[in-house]
Amino acid sequence: xxxxLFDLFPLILFFVAFRFADIYVxxxxxxxAAIAQIxxxxxAHRAIEGTHWINLTVxxxxxxxxxxxHDDTFIxxxxxxxxxxxxxILLGARLFTGRNLMRRLMGEKIALPDRAWSRxxxxxxxxxxxxxxxxxxxxxxxxxxxxxxVNFKVFGLMILLLLFVVVQSVWLGRHIQADAPSDxxxxxxxxxx
Numbered sequence: 001x002x003x004x005l006f007d008l009f010p011l012i013l014f015f016v017a018f019r020f021a022d023i024y025v026x027x028x029x030x031x032x033a034a035i036a037q038i039x040x041x042x043x044a045h046r047a048i049e050g051t052h053w054i055n056l057t058v059x060x061x062x063x064x065x066x067x068x069x070h071d072d073t074f075i076x077x078x079x080x081x082x083x084x085x086x087x088x089i090l091l092g093a094r095l096f097t098g099r100n101l102m103r104r105l106m107g108e109k110i111a112l113p114d115r116a117w118s119r120x121x122x123x124x125x126x127x128x129x130x131x132x133x134x135x136x137x138x139x140x141x142x143x144x145x146x147x148x149x150v151n152f153k154v155f156g157l158m159i160l161l162l163l164f165v166v167v168q169s170v171w172l173g174r175h176i177q178a179d180a181p182s183d184x185x186x187x188x189x190x191x192x193x
Contacts, residue, residue: 007051010034010059015154023072023146031063058082072146076139079153083132090125094118116175120168127164131157 005012010033018026034056041048058081065074093099102121103112112120138144138152 006037009037010055011154015150018147018150023075023150024067024070026150027063027066027072027075031059031067034059054085055082058085076135076149079135079157080132080139083128083135087125087128087132090121090128094121110172110176112172112175116172120172123168127161131160134160 010030013033014026014030017029038048038052038056041052058078062074062078062081066072090101093101100117100121102124103117106120135153135157138156139149144152
C-alpha cells in the first residue's frame with residue numbers, strides 16, 4: 001500500500017494544487033513531485049523502476065511545454081501519451097522481441113499457460129489504449145470542464161484501473177496453473193536502474 005501511495009504522490013499533489021490554484025501551478029507541482037520522487041529513491045538507495053523514469057520523462061516534457069507555452073493542451077495529453085506508451089511497450093516487446101512483459105513481471109508469482117500470458121499482455125495493452133482514448137475524449141470533446149477533466153484524470157482513470165485489476169484477477173484465477181509448465185520458466189530479475 002505504501003508503494004502504491006508513493007507512486008501516486010505526484011498525482012495527489014497535482015490534484016491538491018489544482019484545487020487551491022490552477023492547472024499551471026498544479027502542473028509545476030506535479031513536475032516537482034516527480035523529480036523529488038526520483039531524488040528520494042536515489043538518496044534512499046532504492047530501486048528506481050522503469051515506470052518511474054517513463055512518468056518523469058513524460059511529465060517533464062508535457063508539463064514543461066504546458067508551462068513554457070502557457071497552454072494546458074499539453075498536460076491534458078500527458079495521461080494519453082503515458083498510457084499509449086505503456087501499450088506500445090507491451091505490444092512492441094511481444095511483437096518485435098518475442099518477450100511477454102507481463103510474464104516477465106508476474107512470472108515468478110503465478111504460472112499460466114502461454115496463451116493466457118499472451119491474452120494478459122494484450123488485455124493490458126488494450127486497457128491502456130482505451131484509457132488513453134477516453135482521456136482525450138474527456139479532455140477535448142468540449143463536453144467537460146477543466147475541473148471535470150482533472151477529477152477524471154485523478155479519480156476516473158484510477159477507478160477504471162482498479163475495476164480492470166479486479167476483472168483481471170477473476171480471469172487469472174480461472175487460468176492459474178498449480179505447477180509452472182516447463183516452457184513458463186520464471187523470468188530472472190533485472191536491475192531496474
